[in-house]
Amino acid sequence: MQTITKTTLPEIKTALPGPRAKEILNRDAKYISPSYTRSYPLVVQRGYGAILEDVDGNTFLDFNAGVAVAALGHAHPEIVEVIERQAHEFVHISGTDYYYPHQTALAEKLIQVTPGSFAKKVHYSNSGAEAMEAALKTAIYSTGRDKFIAFRGAFHGRTFGTLSLTASRAAQRRGFGPQTLDVTHVPFANPIRFPLERRAAESVGRRVARYIEQTIFKTTVAPEDCAAIVVEPVQGEGGYVVPPIDFLPELRRICDEHGIALIVDEVQSGMGRTGKLWAIEHFGVAPDIMCMAKAIGGGLPLGVTLAREDLMRWHVGAHASTFGGNPVAIAAGLKTLEVLERGVMKNAADMGAYMMERLRRLQDRLSPIAEVRGLGLMIGVEISRDREASDPWTELRDKIVIDCFNRGLVIQGAGESAVRFSPPLIVDREQVDFAVSTFEAALRDATK
Numbered sequence: 001m002q003t004i005t006k007t008t009l010p011e012i013k014t015a016l017p018g019p020r021a022k023e024i025l026n027r028d029a030k031y032i033s034p035s036y037t038r039s040y041p042l043v044v045q046r047g048y049g050a051i052l053e054d055v056d057g058n059t060f061l062d063f064n065a066g067v068a069v070a071a072l073g074h075a076h077p078e079i080v081e082v083i084e085r086q087a088h089e090f091v092h093i094s095g096t097d098y099y100y101p102h103q104t105a106l107a108e109k110l111i112q113v114t115p116g117s118f119a120k121k122v123h124y125s126n127s128g129a130e131a132m133e134a135a136l137k138t139a140i141y142s143t144g145r146d147k148f149i150a151f152r153g154a155f156h157g158r159t160f161g162t163l164s165l166t167a168s169r170a171a172q173r174r175g176f177g178p179q180t181l182d183v184t185h186v187p188f189a190n191p192i193r194f195p196l197e198r199r200a201a202e203s204v205g206r207r208v209a210r211y212i213e214q215t216i217f218k219t220t221v222a223p224e225d226c227a228a229i230v231v232e233p234v235q236g237e238g239g240y241v242v243p244p245i246d247f248l249p250e251l252r253r254i255c256d257e258h259g260i261a262l263i264v265d266e267v268q269s270g271m272g273r274t275g276k277l278w279a280i281e282h283f284g285v286a287p288d289i290m291c292m293a294k295a296i297g298g299g300l301p302l303g304v305t306l307a308r309e310d311l312m313r314w315h316v317g318a319h320a321s322t323f324g325g326n327p328v329a330i331a332a333g334l335k336t337l338e339v340l341e342r343g344v345m346k347n348a349a350d351m352g353a354y355m356m357e358r359l360r361r362l363q364d365r366l367s368p369i370a371e372v373r374g375l376g377l378m379i380g381v382e383i384s385r386d387r388e389a390s391d392p393w394t395e396l397r398d399k400i401v402i403d404c405f406n407r408g409l410v411i412q413g414a415g416e417s418a419v420r421f422s423p424p425l426i427v428d429r430e431q432v433d434f435a436v437s438t439f440e441a442a443l444r445d446a447t448k
């Protein structure tokens, strides 16, 4: 095996894309589905910690973590070790037809570490969308109802069921005809560009609750027909939007009053990203159904739907997937949880606070930064033509993202005009400093 020199900060050695990257991009354009959403030509050879190395030997600082998946960074030695060990034991057996010890062990562990002291059950799948599909089916089956309420800006996946909930970009639905499920979208409790008139001193969280109760329940979705309210505790693809503290408790209250299931999608916000294991813990609410994916498989595909036991009571054969709960992914998931609890989550909280403070100082100096928001290392920066964030500056955001890549910082956009930072949770101060300075330089250059 080739020995590699490991660094903690990036270095760009060739024009981008480099010659080997160019060759792969040409072949990719010929063979790979054009529906993929690539923003810039990063062709990865390997990763370690928060560093990615491309096929031409350039190194990048990864502040996206493979879209919030690599919580412990790339090639974490303990994750690599459990994956190797489990691969030697068995790679697949199908947990829907047979049993293996760690499939049960991860379910037990998740039941202990999720909010709510009631009995719970776990269903395994392979992705975020699949975890959501299982949640939707659980809600329909258990309530006998078939309507849903979801939020503008939401992203829950692109399968036909989840696409009905997703409302973060029109492109996701364009060309796919009528939606499969009956979903009514209401505004998310996003303080910026909030579309509803408010009473004096009424919070956006309370206003959304009043809109559901006084408008939606009376006009389109009778509460007794509503199976579930589906929500991301911090909106992900919608722009890393943190709702005010009363929003999720208000949804919980509405659900309790009407026998509606509260489905919380922790696919992007979970697994320590916000400095707590689950983002919902910041709001003191216990969901009826929780969905997890992304970081939970330690980089391997794994989806989890965890529901109150009295909701997940369905007949044999009602729902399952051959690969759901793959043994290697589960072994990596158990190890990921263990490492997170050993201090990585605290690092996410500390580094997140440090990064937010540095970004807020930038906001004072650079007018296109209209808002800096986030929890832990789930941080969004709103780029706008005005200080009130009412005029989203999408082109500038896109330019910044590409320019950061050219300077060795891997980030992505989210929502209409936000830059999102979702690094591995193991980043240190020096790496945060590099990310903020690079972002600053890119923004300054783009507005020259």
Ligand SMILES: Cc1ncc(COP(=O)(O)O)c(C=O)c1O
Pocket (backbone or CB within 6 Å): 067, 127, 128, 129, 130, 132, 155, 156, 157, 158, 232, 236, 237, 265, 266, 267, 268, 269, 293, 294
């Ligand atoms: C909150 C949320 N839910 C669901 C999904 C869908 O997950 P997947 O892409 O694994 O299907 C995503 C993906 O970005 C997500 O962010």
